[in-house]
Structure formats: structure tokens, C-alpha cells
Amino acid sequence: MQLELRHLQAVRRIAESGSLTTAARRLGVSQPALSAQLRRIERAVGGELFTRGPHGVEPTELGRFVLAKARRVLSEMDSLGAEVRGRAPGGPLRLGCILLVLVDGLLDRTDTVMAGQELTVDVGVSVTALVRALAAGQYDAILYGEVNEHRVALPDCAETRTVVPREPFCVRLAAGHPLAAHDTVELADLAGEQWLALAEDDDGGPEALVEACARAGFTPRLRYRTTDRQLGHELVAAGRAVALTQPTARATAGTVLRPLAGTPLTGRVRLAWNRSTVTAAQAGLLHRAAALAYLAVVDTNAFHRAWFDEHPGLHPVLD
Numbered sequence: 001m002q003l004e005l006r007h008l009q010a011v012r013r014i015a016e017s018g019s020l021t022t023a024a025r026r027l028g029v030s031q032p033a034l035s036a037q038l039r040r041i042e043r044a045v046g047g048e049l050f051t052r053g054p055h056g057v058e059p060t061e062l063g064r065f066v067l068a069k070a071r072r073v074l075s076e077m078d079s080l081g082a083e084v085r086g087r088a089p090g091g092p093l094r095l096g097c098i099l100l101v102l103v104d105g106l107l108d109r110t111d112t113v114m115a116g117q118e119l120t121v122d123v124g125v126s127v128t129a130l131v132r133a134l135a136a137g138q139y140d141a142i143l144y145g146e147v148n149e150h151r152v153a154l155p156d157c158a159e160t161r162t163v164v165p166r167e168p169f170c171v172r173l174a175a176g177h178p179l180a181a182h183d184t185v186e187l188a189d190l191a192g193e194q195w196l197a198l199a200e201d202d203d204g205g206p207e208a209l210v211e212a213c214a215r216a217g218f219t220p221r222l223r224y225r226t227t228d229r230q231l232g233h234e235l236v237a238a239g240r241a242v243a244l245t246q247p248t249a250r251a252t253a254g255t256v257l258r259p260l261a262g263t264p265l266t267g268r269v270r271l272a273w274n275r276s277t278v279t280a281a282q283a284g285l286l287h288r289a290a291a292l293a294y295l296a297v298v299d300t301n302a303f304h305r306a307w308f309d310e311h312p313g314l315h316p317v318l319d
Contacts, residue, residue, distance in 0.1 A: 147169075163270060173256055
């Protein structure tokens with residue numbers, strides 16, 4: 001196996017965290033997956049990089065050598081995209097987004113707020129891929145979500161700002177589901193359901209769902225994973241799955257949205273940008289456009305409008 005940038009990023013994150021569990025959470029992967037990756041890296045370099053003890057992990061002598069090299073390489077890669085971008089001024093700002101509801105109206109808002117500034121927008125499903133593209137200079141800014149206590153690990157070149165501090169996730173059910181008649185759904189009442197998630201749902205959502213369900217006394221069956229939003233809606237409408245969704249989403253044909261009692265799962269929306277390629281003024285305009293796009297869909301569901309009005313401190317800030 002040849003070492004890749006993602007391997008160096010993993011080594012750096014483990015060293016910074018002092019814990020495989022914490023590093024895995026910041027990298028958006030499971031702890032077993034990170035442990036397996038570390039074993040492959042150690043086989044590739046020919047020795048242990050970390051020792052495990054009661055207070056976490058510490059780099060070995062070989063680990064300190066690899067870590068010093070890794071930091072140098074990653075620093076160079078972080079600056080490469082920015083330097084290349086800086087030699088081609090006047091080009092469009094490149095924004096990468098995950099499948100957030102507000103993205104549907106974001107272009108109209110950016111056209112209005114950022115008049116005269118050309119902007120390209122790519123939409124994907126992987127936060128990890130967006131972060132890597134930001135670090136590599138492929139995007140100037142990214143818009144992404146985080147669930148519960150999950151925090152996305154960003155490159156050193158990035159500045160961040162929160163667009164939506166907190167919103168309560170709701171559940172999408174088939175219109176004919178027995179719980180569809182309820183105003184609010186208890187998470188424990190979904191114990192026998194099959195769940196749907198995005199194929200690359202690395203915003204902390206699956207882990208947060210498992211933790212919330214454990215507190216409710218059951219383990220969720222994550223049966224379906226898809227990158228196709230429409231297919232997901234069809235699976236739910238057919239009664240084959242239930243799914244978490246943003247409270248600003250629409251109830252598509254054959255489905256209904258219901259809030260979860262006690263708000264066991266919440267999300268936030270954040271904007272990150274490369275400080276070397278995006279000015280403070282441009283970042284402020286991007287933030288304003290995203291906030292306006294979110295505010296435009298707050299009234300999609302009456303239950304979310306009520307929650308939103310009860311939590312004025314969690315409203316997006318418009319500069």
C-alpha cells in the first residue's frame with residue numbers, strides 16, 4: 001500500500017486528538033474503521049506509529065518522524081490550491097454543498113445578494129469529500145451540515161461561520177403509516193422500523209441516530225442507503241422505510257413529516273471558506289445568501305414554524 005494524503009490526515013488527526021475515538025469522530029468515520037486504517041498505515045511504514053495507554057495514544061519515535069513529514073506535506077497541499085487560485089484572479093467563486101433543503105433556493109439568493117460575482121455550485125452527498133476538495137483548492141467555500149455533537153474537521157486554511165445554529169430533525173413516514181395520524185412521534189415507537197440513510201451520510205447523522213435510539217431502548221435497522229433523494233422518498237412512500245429529514249423539507253407524494261418528541265436529534269448548517277481565496281466581504285455575502293435561503297423555507301411545515309418562533313436565539317443572523 002502506498003501512503004496517500006488521507007492517510008497522513010488520519011495520522012495527524014490521531015496525534016492532535018490523543019485518542020482514536022475522538023479522532024474518528026472528527027474525521028467522520030467509525031473508530032473500528034480508523035483503527036483498521038491505522039494498522040494498514042503502520043504495515044506500510046514498517047512499524048507502530050502510536051502506543052496505547054490509559055491516557056490515550058502517544059506517537060512513537062517512528063510516529064513523530066512520520067507526523068513531522070505529514071504536517072509538512074499537508075501544509076503544502078493546503079496552500080497549493082490557494083496559491084494556484086490566487087494566480088487566476090477574477091474567476092468564479094466555487095461553492096460545494098451537500099443535499100441541504102436550502103440549496104434548492106440558494107442560487108436565486110446568491111444571484112441577488114452577490115450581484116456581479118460569478119458563482120458555481122456543486123451539490124454532493126459527502127461532507128468528507130467537500131472538505132478534501134476545499135483543502136485541495138477545488139472549492140473556495142463549502143456549505144454543510146452537522147448532527148448533534150458531531151464536528152467536521154476542517155483544513156487549516158479554512159474559516160467557518162454558522163448559518164443555522166440548530167434545527168430539530170423530524171421523521172418522514174408513509175402517508176398510510178399508523179403514526180402519520182399523530183402530531184408528534186416518539187422515537188421509541190419507531191423501534192420496529194427499517195431506516196433509510198444517505199449512502200455517504202458522514203455528517204454524524206447515522207451515529208447520532210444510533211445513540212438516540214439506544215437511549216430510547218432499541219437499535220435502529222439501517223437497511224437502505226442511497227444517493228438518490230427521489231428514490232428515498234419512494235421507499236418511504238411504499239412503507240419500506242422511515243427516514244430522518246430536515247424540518248424544512250416538503251412532504252412529497254405518499255409521505256408525511258412529523259416532529260420527534262423531545263427533539264432527540266438536531267442539526268446545524270455551517271459555511272466554511274478558504275481565507276486565501278475568499279474575502280471577508282464575499283464570505284459575508286455567501287452567509288447572508290444561505291441564511292435568506294433557509295428563512296425562505298421555515299414556513300414549509302407548521303410544526304417547524306412553531307418551534308422556530310419559540311427559539312429566537314437560534315435564528316440565522318442576517319448582517
